[in-house]
Amino acid sequence: MPTPNAPEPSPTLRWDALTARWCLLASHRRNTPRDMTSRPDTLRGPSECPFCPGREGEAEAATEERLDASGRWLARAVTNRFPMMGRGAIGGATIHRGVFRERPAVGAHEVIVETPLHDADLSDLDPDALATVLDLHRSRHRCLAERPDAAAVLLFKNRGPRSGASLRHPHSQVMTCPVVPPSVRRRDAVAARHHRREGSSLVQWLIDAELAAGERVVASDPHFVALCPWASARSHETWIVPRAPIAHFGATPDALLLPLAAMLRQTLRQVRRVSGDADYNLLLRQPARAKWGEPWAHWLLEIQVRRGGDAGFELSGGMSCTVFSPEESAALMRSSDVL
Numbered sequence: 001m002p003t004p005n006a007p008e009p010s011p012t013l014r015w016d017a018l019t020a021r022w023c024l025l026a027s028h029r030r031n032t033p034r035d036m037t038s039r040p041d042t043l044r045g046p047s048e049c050p051f052c053p054g055r056e057g058e059a060e061a062a063t064e065e066r067l068d069a070s071g072r073w074l075a076r077a078v079t080n081r082f083p084m085m086g087r088g089a090i091g092g093a094t095i096h097r098g099v100f101r102e103r104p105a106v107g108a109h110e111v112i113v114e115t116p117l118h119d120a121d122l123s124d125l126d127p128d129a130l131a132t133v134l135d136l137h138r139s140r141h142r143c144l145a146e147r148p149d150a151a152a153v154l155l156f157k158n159r160g161p162r163s164g165a166s167l168r169h170p171h172s173q174v175m176t177c178p179v180v181p182p183s184v185r186r187r188d189a190v191a192a193r194h195h196r197r198e199g200s201s202l203v204q205w206l207i208d209a210e211l212a213a214g215e216r217v218v219a220s221d222p223h224f225v226a227l228c229p230w231a232s233a234r235s236h237e238t239w240i241v242p243r244a245p246i247a248h249f250g251a252t253p254d255a256l257l258l259p260l261a262a263m264l265r266q267t268l269r270q271v272r273r274v275s276g277d278a279d280y281n282l283l284l285r286q287p288a289r290a291k292w293g294e295p296w297a298h299w300l301l302e303i304q305v306r307r308g309g310d311a312g313f314e315l316s317g318g319m320s321c322t323v324f325s326p327e328e329s330a331a332l333m334r335s336s337d338v339l
Contacts, residue, residue, distance in 0.1 A: 010028075010086045010104065010105075011024060011025060011026040011027075011028060011084070011085060011086045011104075011105035012024075012025050012102045012103065012104060012105050013025075013102060013103050013104070013105045013178070013179060014100075014101070014102045015094075015100075015101035015102065017099050017101075019182075021182040022179045022181070022182070024084065024105055025105075026084055026085075026105065028082070045118070046118040049118055049167070049168070049169050050167075051111075051113045051118075051167065051169035051171060052116065052118050052169060053072070053073070053116045056076075059078045059081070059111075059113075060078045060079035060080070060081050061078065061079060062076045062077060062078050063077045063078065063079060063110060063140065063143075064076070064077045064136060064139060064140060064143075065077070065136075066132050066135065066136050072116070073116065074115070074116070074129065074132050075112065075113060075114055075115065075129075075132055075133045075136045076112075076113045076136075077110050077111070077112050077113075077136055077140050077174075078110065078111050078113065079109070079110055079111075080109040080110055080111050080173065080175075083107075083108075083109035083175070084105075084107075084109050084175060085105045085106055085107035085108070085109055085175065085176070085177070085178070086104060086105055086106045086107075087106070103178070103179075104178075105178065106149060106178055107147070107149065107150065107175060107176040107177055107178055108144045108147060108150075108175060108176045109173065109174075109175040109176075110140055110144070110173065110174050110175065111171050111172075111173055112133065112136060112137055112140065112171060112172045112173065112174060113169065113170075113171050114133045114170040114171055114172060115129065115133075115170050117170070118168070118169050119168070120170050121159065121170060121268070121272070122157065122159070122170055122172075122264075122265075122268060122282070123264075123265050123268035123269045123272060125265065126265075127258060127261045127262045127265055128258070128261070130261035130262075130264060130265050131257045131258045131260075131261035133172075133261075134252075134257050134260060134261055134264075135257055137155060137172070137174060137249070138249060138250055138252055138257070140174050141153055141155060141174055141248075141249050141250040142250040144174060144175070144176050145176070145248075145250055145289060147176055149176070149178045150176035150177070150178075150289055151176075151177055151178055151179050151180045151288055151289060151290070152176065152177045152179075152180050152181055152184050152288045152289060153174065153175070153176055153177075153248070153249075153250075153286070153289065154173075154174070154175050154176070154177060154181070154284070155172070155173070155174045155249060155283075155284035156172065156173055156281060156282065156283050156284065157171075157172035157173070157281065157282035157283075158173075158281055159279055159280050159281070159282070160278070160279025160280070160306065163279040163280055163281045163306045172282070180288040180290075184286075184287065184288050185288065187285065187287075188287050188288055188291050190202065191203070191287070191294075191296045191297075191298075192291075192294065192296060194296070195294075195295060195296040200296075201245055201295065201296045201298055202296060202298075203241065203245070203296075203298035203300060204245060204298065206229075207225055207241055207243065210225070210227050210229075210230070211225065215327050215330065215331075216228045216229065216230065216326045216327055216330045217330065218238060218267065218270065218330050218333045218334055219263065219266060219267065219334075221259060221263065222243070222259075223242065223243055223244075223256055223259045223260070223263075224240055224241065224242055224243060224256075224259060224260060224263045225239075225240070225241050225243060226238060226239070226240050226241075226263055226266075226267045227239055227241070227326075227330065228326035228327075228329045228330040228333070229326060230326060232320075232322055232325075232326045232329070233304065233320040233322070234304050234305055234306075234320065234322055235275075235305060235322045235323055235324035235329060236271055236274055236275050236303075236305045236324060236329045236333075237302070237303065237304055237305065237322075237326070237329075238267055238270075238271055238302075238303045238329070238333070239300050239301065239302050239303075240260070240263055240264060240267055240300065240301040240303075241298075241300040241301075242256070242260075242298070242299070242300070245297065245298040246298065246299055247286075247287065247292045247293070247294070247297035247298065247299070248286045248287065248289075248292045248297065248299055249284055249286060249299050251292075252299075264301065267303065267333075268280075268282075268303065269336075270333040270336045271303050271305060271333065273333075273336040274329065274332040274333055274336055275305045278305050278306065278307055279305070279306040279307070280303055280304060280305050280306055281303070281304045281306060282301065282302070282303055283301070283302045283303075283304065284299060284300075284301060284302075285299060285300050285301070285302050286299035286300075287299075
């Protein structure tokens with residue numbers, strides 16, 4: 001048991017020899033504030049929220065902001081007060097003690113406050129406001145990717161308590177990881193193997209196949225495709241994929257931010273409608289930084305509806321189970337009446 005008043009140990013990455021993957025130990029995050037519980041009456045309102053206008057001093061210092069003509073902020077990036085990674089010196093050697101391996105978990109971790117509105121959802125913003133949020137994300141992505149210890153840049157949003165959200169005010173997160181996370185490494189290996197065998201991008205191949213099949217496509221325009229993937233991990237899982245390959249989110253051209261905002265807004269509204277406004281995670285899927293120059297590199301956004309944690313089958317077998325087929329989900333989303 002930790003000694004009372006003793007400083008929390010710095011986060012570390014520990015190597016799991018059975019699965020050949022790194023696991024993060026971050027005991028300092030036990031004190032992360034939470035207002036997202038299963039009881040709505042426990043949620044803190046704007047008068048207590050560190051992300052609301054007028055309470056900026058309760059959050060960490062802003063690293064970047066987007067302002068309106070009067071100087072009021074529209075979206076702002078702040079250092080995460082309870083980061084996943086430590087803020088120590090960059091680098092750190094891996095320590096080997098037989099089967100036990102660990103290394104310092106050091107990296108950057110920022111929160112993107114998406115709007116001054118406390119009770120809004122990302123999909124409630126108009127396309128211009130959402131494009132402003134995406135522009136800020138892209139800028140922070142570019143900045144954090146310059147860290148020499150950034151093996152991967154992660155961008156994600158947790159909406160609702162079942163998604164892992166701790167605060168209600170609309171926000172998302174961008175962070176770096178000093179090692180390539182297992183899911184990123186696995187996806188990169190599969191994409192690289194496909195390119196060696198077929199000479200083509202795996203993501204591009206999937207887009208072309210889904211457009212040809214049609215039944216899982218939710219929407220498409222000249223720049224992006226929204227679809228429910230063939231092997232969805234969860235019911236109503238939805239991807240938004242650039243038609244042209246873009247290696248990482250930081251390389252997204254200015255001209256695509258507004259079309260992406262419009263597609264993301266519409267898709268999130270459709271997902272919320274067909275899922276009964278369930279909690280969700282919004283995830284950026286992109287290669288590790290060292291792979292951004294590869295011909296198969298292609299980012300996509302993934303929306304995962306969250307109704308509860310994994311149960312015994314998922315945990316013991318490492319497989320997912322869905323109760324809605326992607327064909328059903330796509331049909332429901334296409335027919336949903338949202339503006």
